[in-house]
Amino acid sequence: METIADFEIQHSQFLDPQGEPQDTLPAFAEDADSLRAMYASMLLARIFDTKAVNLQRTGKLGTYASCLGHEASHVGIGAAMRPEDCLAPSYREYGAMLWRGVQMHEILLYWGGDERGSDFAGPRHDFPFCVPIATQCLHAAGAAMAYQLRGEPRCAVSINGDGGTSEGAFYEALNMAGAKKLPVVFMVINNKWAISVPLELQTASRTLAQKAVAAGIPGIQVDGNDVIAVRHWVERALERARRGEGPTLIETLTYRLSDHTTADDASRYRPREEVETARKLEPLIRLRRYMETRGLWNDEREQACRAEAIEAVDRAVERYINTPRAPVTAMFDYLFANLPPGLVAQRERAVRRAGGGAH
Numbered sequence: 001m002e003t004i005a006d007f008e009i010q011h012s013q014f015l016d017p018q019g020e021p022q023d024t025l026p027a028f029a030e031d032a033d034s035l036r037a038m039y040a041s042m043l044l045a046r047i048f049d050t051k052a053v054n055l056q057r058t059g060k061l062g063t064y065a066s067c068l069g070h071e072a073s074h075v076g077i078g079a080a081m082r083p084e085d086c087l088a089p090s091y092r093e094y095g096a097m098l099w100r101g102v103q104m105h106e107i108l109l110y111w112g113g114d115e116r117g118s119d120f121a122g123p124r125h126d127f128p129f130c131v132p133i134a135t136q137c138l139h140a141a142g143a144a145m146a147y148q149l150r151g152e153p154r155c156a157v158s159i160n161g162d163g164g165t166s167e168g169a170f171y172e173a174l175n176m177a178g179a180k181k182l183p184v185v186f187m188v189i190n191n192k193w194a195i196s197v198p199l200e201l202q203t204a205s206r207t208l209a210q211k212a213v214a215a216g217i218p219g220i221q222v223d224g225n226d227v228i229a230v231r232h233w234v235e236r237a238l239e240r241a242r243r244g245e246g247p248t249l250i251e252t253l254t255y256r257l258s259d260h261t262t263a264d265d266a267s268r269y270r271p272r273e274e275v276e277t278a279r280k281l282e283p284l285i286r287l288r289r290y291m292e293t294r295g296l297w298n299d300e301r302e303q304a305c306r307a308e309a310i311e312a313v314d315r316a317v318e319r320y321i322n323t324p325r326a327p328v329t330a331m332f333d334y335l336f337a338n339l340p341p342g343l344v345a346q347r348e349r350a351v352r353r354a355g356g357g358a359h
Contacts, residue, residue, distance in 0.1 A: 009219060035291055072254070110128075
């Protein structure tokens, strides 16, 4: 008997939970402005997230998916991408989306039930929120194939949760991307829980990064609470893709500190001790400590950054609250060039029930 294939999965971390370097840092981590920008974006995402949950709890927003604890994974992805690249998110990657130019009021509109929130003013070529699990992986692979056929030096990035790696669409996307050497990066944000299903009940794999092996592509696991590690490896994967060397799968290890959504109660299935342990590893603490050690951050900068973020979030909320409601006909008017007869009748009924007008 002979071994015809062998593989290993490496884990990467640059900053430990105390903000101490564990390896030689990449060049961008020596740039004070880059570090401050990433921290400010992570802080903005957290303040926005807190406000959005409060809006939902007071009846001013629909069901909302929190990103608490994911900030480093999301901002690291956004910071690594070029503007011309394409992001195919799932439904909680606000840090990446905000970095790429999506507006906070657009995110609020979406979760408020207004599809105009998906019409991004910023990255027009990015995909909107994707609630069906793992289908965005296929979208990213399709976009990457288009770039390849056109000879464009662009890449696509999909973001998927650990639960999504159990979906057929995930494997199909990886298989096609590997076979065609597509310029795409598959991000798996492993937050340990697929709603109430723990990772160990989803898969027997020791890592999710090793699921790349079956597709014949590289896979790596990184500390998802270390924004420097996430950005570094996403940048390397994108460089590889642009050289025509094909896709990469990156698993980021983090933790969902919040409920799955505001319709969930995670205390029913997660041990309190597990959550409290995870809080000590969360991403903002380690980057702030590292910057403070280097003399790049202090309490004065922290308060100024926080105040600026709060003001920006408040402006976004005001814009969201004051956005006129879409007409009731909007749910009919953007799917077909010519409405089928059944929907014509439904549209007419909806207008009548709205008082004879379109609103």
